[in-house]
Amino acid sequence: MTKPPFETRRVKDILYEQVARIGKATSSPKRLELIELLCQGEKTVEALARESAISMKLASAHLRELRAAHLVETERSGKNIYYRIANREVAEFWVAIRSLAEDRLVELKMALARITHAPKELTPKDRDALVKAARKGEVIVLDVRPTEEFAAAHLPYAQSMPIDQLKSRLAELPQGRTIVAYCRGPYCLMAKDAVDLLKQQGLDAIHLPEGVAEWGLTPVRPSA
């Protein structure tokens, strides 16, 4: 050793302590859900609380933690405060931690298998093929999320049709073509519900468990 070992120890403690801040921020289920929601686009505290089924006070407390770890940013607009993810690296990390969890935790694999029959990730080649087919109009890529999220970011050649409008807008969908429905990602069940409904109507529909975060897309804010 060329340096006093206790000095080395002190430096290491500081470094790992900092990295652990990211771990702490992502150690709560609700905070992870908030991150996923923010991957779809910027949202107010109220919207985040509603969609994650918690009180606004609790949402505010969790968002405070995420902001302390610099994973999210805020901007005031009138009476509302809009939260958004700090950058695309945060979205990539959400996909990464989820992937590791699905790789390592049997319980998660089983829970996923129960809700969908297509849990497998698409390879880059599959994605290319899907985009090509969508461009040529061979398949309809349907985004069933709320319109604001579609506006913030969506898959190439996708068409917006929020799940709650789907039943009344069935006539807009062309017959005889395969419909690929997607939503916020594999843990969001909107696309699955949409596919169930479409199939019930005799349409050829399949569920794409990936969303904008999995495709490496980051939402744009209307202001920028």
Added chain:
Amino acid sequence: MTKPPFETRRVKDILYEQVARIGKATSSPKRLELIELLCQGEKTVEALARESAISMKLASAHLRELRAAHLVETERSGKNIYYRIANREVAEFWVAIRSLAEDRLVELKMALARITHAPKELTPKDRDALVKAARKGEVIVLDVRPTEEFAAAHLPYAQSMPIDQLKSRLAELPQGRTIVAYCRGPYCLMAKDAVDLLKQQGLDAIHLPEGVAEWGLTPVRPSA
């Protein structure tokens, strides 16, 4: 909604709860340090406790948590129990969470800047160039970690010379060639200390802050 909303909520809670297990496992500085150590190769509880400067009891408790999240595995060999990372995905996650921390946390960036003047990651092209130069013998790539870790995995064309033997083995190093020293990664200060020593001896040495985990290499166990 085609399904009762409370059912959807219950499923989501289960899914995020599972992912949060990975976050919880990586929310402690000591557990992160243990993961990094295990990225270098399998080790006994005693070795892990010694190298992370904690008691064996505490190390055992932390390793228990990591095993509960299925991030590490154990194997008994005589009186010792060897721990190892479950697979390469765990090592990749360690690099990923560290990258995000370095991207988002100013405090970490500052702490890193203070200990090294070359904190920048190598691009794949840089790595190729380094390997090529090492193969041709233009540079000496020096692995200053303990010999067991070198045996478990090391960078291509690297030569083993543990830091505590460095002073007495200086004669083995050829004059006039650049020496690139590396250790366990950017948070390990052995390579930095080695470079300081080599420079003091009038040798041309530079510090490579990356290690086997950053290069995507996974240790092999001697038994397999």
Added chain:
DNA sequence: ACAATAATCTAACAGTCGTTAGACTATGGG
């Protein structure tokens, strides 16, 4: 069979975290 080693398990402590309620602050509309 007995002692020594390596590690885990249990219990207990303080400290932190998730959650809720109540008070407080900032903004926009009448």
Added chain:
DNA sequence: CCCATAGTCTAACGACTGTTAGATTATTGT
């Protein structure tokens, strides 16, 4: 200027976590 809205801050509760000490288990060597 007052009120409603959107959100934060503070305090308090129980639950969980990190840490340590003491007892316990598994293995090896004599």
